[in-house]
Amino acid sequence: MNTKKLIDLLKTWQVALLIILLIASVFLIYPHIEDEEFTTNLQYGLDLSDGTWLQMEFQAEVVGFETERTPGEFLTELQKRLDAEIYLIDDDKVEIRKFFTREQLEATFSESGGRLTSYEQGVSKETAEQVKKILEDKLNALGTKDAKVNPLTGLSGISQYVRVELAGVSLSQAKEIVGKQGRFEIRVHTIGNATEHILYGDAINTVGVPTQQPPGGSAWGVSFTLTEEGAAQFKDGVNQYGATTAPDQHYLDMLLDGNVVYSAPLSTDLAAQLRVEPIRELYASTGSGEGGLSDAKNLEIHLRAGALPVEVKVAGSGYVPAALSDYFKTMAVVAFVVAAIAVGIVIYFRYREPAIVLPMIGINISEIVILLGIAALIQQQLDLAAIAGLIAVLGTGVDQLVIITDEILHEGKVPSPNIYQKRLTRAVGIIMVSAATVIIAMLPLALMDLSTLRGFAIITILGVLIGVLITRPAYGKIIMAILSK
Amino acid sequence: MGFINYDVNRYTPKQMVAIPLVLLILSLAVLGYTMATTGMPVTPGMDFSGGTAVTVFTPDSPDSLSATFSGYPLISIGEGVSDGKYIKFGPMDDDSLQSLAALINERYPDAKIDQIGASFGETLQEQAAFALVLSFIGMAIVVFLAFRTFVPAAAVVLSAFADIAMTAAVMTIIGIELTLPTTAALLMLIGYSVDSDILLTMRVLKRQGKLDEKLAGAFRTGIIMTTTTLAAVAAMWAVSYFGNIPVIPEISAVLFIGLLIDMMNTWLTNAGIIKWYMIGKDGSVKDRVDTSKGKDGSVKGKGSK
Numbered sequence: 019m020n021t022k023k024l025i026d027l028l029k030t031w032q033v034a035l036l037i038i039l040l041i042a043s044v045f046l047i048y049p050h051i052e053d054e055e056f057t058t059n060l061q062y063g064l065d066l067s068d069g070t071w072l073q074m075e076f077q078a079e080v081v082g083f084e085t086e087r088t089p090g091e092f093l094t095e096l097q098k099r100l101d102a103e104i105y106l107i108d109d110d111k112v113e114i115r116k117f118f119t120r121e122q123l124e125a126t127f128s129e130s131g132g133r134l135t136s137y138e139q140g141v142s143k144e145t146a147e148q149v150k151k152i153l154e155d156k157l158n159a160l161g162t163k164d165a166k167v168n169p170l171t172g173l174s175g176i177s178q179y180v181r182v183e184l185a186g187v188s189l190s191q192a193k194e195i196v197g198k199q200g201r202f203e204i205r206v207h208t209i210g211n212a213t214e215h216i217l218y219g220d221a222i223n224t225v226g227v228p229t230q231q232p233p234g235g236s237a238w239g240v241s242f243t244l245t246e247e248g249a250a251q252f253k254d255g256v257n258q259y260g261a262t263t264a265p266d267q268h269y270l271d272m273l274l275d276g277n278v279v280y281s282a283p284l285s286t287d288l289a290a291q292l293r294v295e296p297i298r299e300l301y302a303s304t305g306s307g308e309g310g311l312s313d314a315k316n317l318e319i320h321l322r323a324g325a326l327p328v329e330v331k332v333a334g335s336g337y338v339p340a341a342l343s344d345y346f347k348t349m350a351v352v353a354f355v356v357a358a359i360a361v362g363i364v365i366y367f368r369y370r371e372p373a374i375v376l377p378m379i380g381i382n383i384s385e386i387v388i389l390l391g392i393a394a395l396i397q398q399q400l401d402l403a404a405i406a407g408l409i410a411v412l413g414t415g416v417d418q419l420v421i422i423t424d425e426i427l428h429e430g431k432v433p434s435p436n437i438y439q440k441r442l443t444r445a446v447g448i449i450m451v452s453a454a455t456v457i458i459a460m461l462p463l464a465l466m467d468l469s470t471l472r473g474f475a476i477i478t479i480l481g482v483l484i485g486v487l488i489t490r491p492a493y494g495k496i497i498m499a500i501l502s503k
Numbered sequence: 504m505g506f507i508n509y510d511v512n513r514y515t516p517k518q519m520v521a522i523p524l525v526l527l528i529l530s531l532a533v534l535g536y537t538m539a540t541t542g543m544p545v546t547p548g549m550d551f552s553g554g555t556a557v558t559v560f561t562p563d564s565p566d567s568l569s570a571t572f573s574g575y576p577l578i579s580i581g582e583g584v585s586d587g588k589y590i591k592f593g594p595m596d597d598d599s600l601q602s603l604a605a606l607i608n609e610r611y612p613d614a615k616i617d618q619i620g621a622s623f624g625e626t627l628q629e630q631a632a633f634a635l636v637l638s639f640i641g642m643a644i645v646v647f648l649a650f651r652t653f654v655p656a657a658a659v660v661l662s663a664f665a666d667i668a669m670t671a672a673v674m675t676i677i678g679i680e681l682t683l684p685t686t687a688a689l690l691m692l693i694g695y696s697v698d699s700d701i702l703l704t705m706r707v708l709k710r711q712g713k714l715d716e717k718l719a720g721a722f723r724t725g726i727i728m729t730t731t732t733l734a735a736v737a738a739m740w741a742v743s744y745f746g747n748i749p750v751i752p753e754i755s756a757v758l759f760i761g762l763l764i765d766m767m768n769t770w771l772t773n774a775g776i777i778k779w780y781m782i783g784k785d786g787s788v789k790d791r792v793d794t795s796k797g798k799d800g801s802v803k804g805k806g807s808k
Binding site for chain 2: 179332365406444471
């Protein structure tokens with residue numbers, strides 16, 4: 019092939035795109051030496067980096083209901099009978115934050131004058147997001163270097179599990195961190211900036227979700243209840259330091275682990291009430307609009323002091339030590355290289371023509387590089403299953419190059435550009451259908467929450483897409499240029 | 504490929520389909536029997552039945568290991584090369600699990616531990632079964648949309664079904680458990696096994712030329728395709744098996760078995776059906792339109808080889 023031909027080849031968009039993406043991928047993967055160790059920007063899953071995973075199941079369920087009564091009445095009745103927190107999340111759906119079997123609920127629902135229409139264990143997306151936030155806050159506060167929290171949401175939008183991955187932490191440490199609560203405290207301002215203790219988090223009985231008070235008003239806030247003892251402590255404390263007589267001079271502070279997270283005076287109504295009797299039902303307002311709502315959400319989390327709104331049970335867990343994960347990583351690379359060599363040998367035996375074999379291998383490797391580049395870009399974690407997917411992409415990627423080559427070489431040497439184009443189109447037709455089947459077959463895995471296999475499915479689908487859209491068209495041009503000498 | 508002496512044009516469609524058909528019936532019988540005796544067509548692994556798996560490199564003998572863990576519901580101790588040990592426990596409560604984790608941490612700080620609760624395992628199993636069914640239906644829809652002719656499309660779907668059923672039967676017989684990784688491999692098989700079927704069907708339906716030439720050409724390309732994937736998968740299996748890496752050996756073993764079975768189903772089942780279909784079609788259409796080519800050509804071709 020002469021220089022002019024090479025330049026012409028580089029000018030075709032298929033080949034140019036391949037090269038641009040290849041260079042971009044190398045930058046995305048960014049192989050470099052850091053602390054005398056070879057590293058890249060690739061993210062590794064837990065098999066390949068030391069740490070612990072915990073998969074926890076929400077002890078709650080989302081159920082649909084029907085009732086002749088008003089929903090308000092019905093839910094109040096239900097709440098009383100079940101003794102659980104119940105939230106309306108849709109017109110006809112509630113989230114019950116305590117575990118019950120379907121049979122138990124069916125019975126209670128009919129006793130309360132309604133009917134259960136659907137039952138799914140788990141929590142609504144909003145609750146799952148809140149749990150994620152609480153866990154992330156907690157893990158960040160502890161300075162855990164690399165923590166990932168993912169609620170696993172099914173196709174119905176209900177999350178049954180939340181998965182936590184902690185790098186460099188042992189199994190028992192991880193369980194402790196996740197279960198640990200922060201220390202919540204309410205203090206009152208005495209003189210100037212000096213404050214005095216009133217109560218700790220154990221005095222808080224329940225915490226509500228952000229609401230507007232009065233209902234439909236503009237201001238957001240969070241209601242919470244105190245234990246009987248806590249209410250007495252609260253009354254004594256605010257009276258003793260004068261917060262009930264001059265609320266504006268004696269703000270109340272809420273602290274989590276020593277940091278002030280909320281500060282406001284008693285309202286005049288409440289101050290007047292507290293002068294006479296202990297109050298158990300309290301409401302902390304945070305302001306109006308979007309800002310008020312997000313402050314209310316944070317306050318709710320702080321009031322819970324790191325406790326999750328829904329109880330969770332460990333459903334599965336695992337730990338990989340550093341020595342083993344390093345070893346797996348090395349072996350994964352070895353497996354990959356050996357597989358690439360094996361594929362090369364098979365192709366060589368078939369075509370015995372370096373001018374065909376080398377571009378094939380080259381295209382194959384660039385496909386993997388681009389795939390890794392995209393994995394680095396979208397922060398897709400590579401675990402052992404994903405590596406297996408990668409190697410399978412390598413094997414089947416060659417398949418499709420074989421289809422193209424054979425289709426073009428059909429009946430001897432390479433034909434005129436016209437016929438060539440027709441044959442390439444036909445080859446691409448075959449490839450498209452088989453790519454579509456692979457993507458469709460992998461789609462359920464990519465969408466479902468069989469969490470550990472998601473990486474495998476995503477890598478496979480990406481690999482097929484890169485092949486069909488980028489590397490195969492480029493290979494078509496290259497092999498044409500090479501064969502038409 | 505010189506070492507494959509099969510000639511796709513030598514046998515009649517009936518002869519071609521006979522062997523895989525018998526094997527398919529046998530496979531379904533194996534799966535049915537296992538289902539009747541254990542409740543699952545394939546032996547479920549820890550991911551689905553719940554339990555704890557420990558991977559550790561230690562020179563300690565299985566006997567001393569089972570003495571160490573005698574207080575826990577030990578199921579089996581497997582040995583790999585270079586001192587790799589795989590210890591499996593049945594489901595246990597959270598307290599026992601914590602103490603087991605502590606014990607392992609103390610004795611074998613470099614052990615990998617994985618634990619799946621029994622009810623979580625059940626959920627995973629339901630989802631995996633659902634994913635398999637969904638994948639298969641999705642694949643069938645793509646195939647029917649692509650070919651829009653009943654017999655060729657049905658032949659592809661049937662041979663994909665035979666691939667999965669036979670692979671599952673072989674897994675049961677040689678003792679590969681159904682786990683998350685092997686489920687992934689089966690799903691992948693659904694996608695990849697139709698590769699060569701699609702090549703065959705496209706070539707036969709959309710190319711011009713004699714049937715036996717088209718079949719022989721498709722066979723040449725198809726075999727090299729499957730061999731490259733087999734080579735990659737075999738290499739992956741060898742390295743991961745002898746290197747004691749978890750997950751990858753099972754995935755590659757299932758893919759390897761599945762691809763071998765797929766070779767048979769593509770070039771016997773699918774090729775047989777499509778040949779029968781083309782001969783039938785040629786016979787009815789081309790007889791009347793053009794008696795000199797078509798049917799005669801393909802019959803003669805078949806006889807001469």
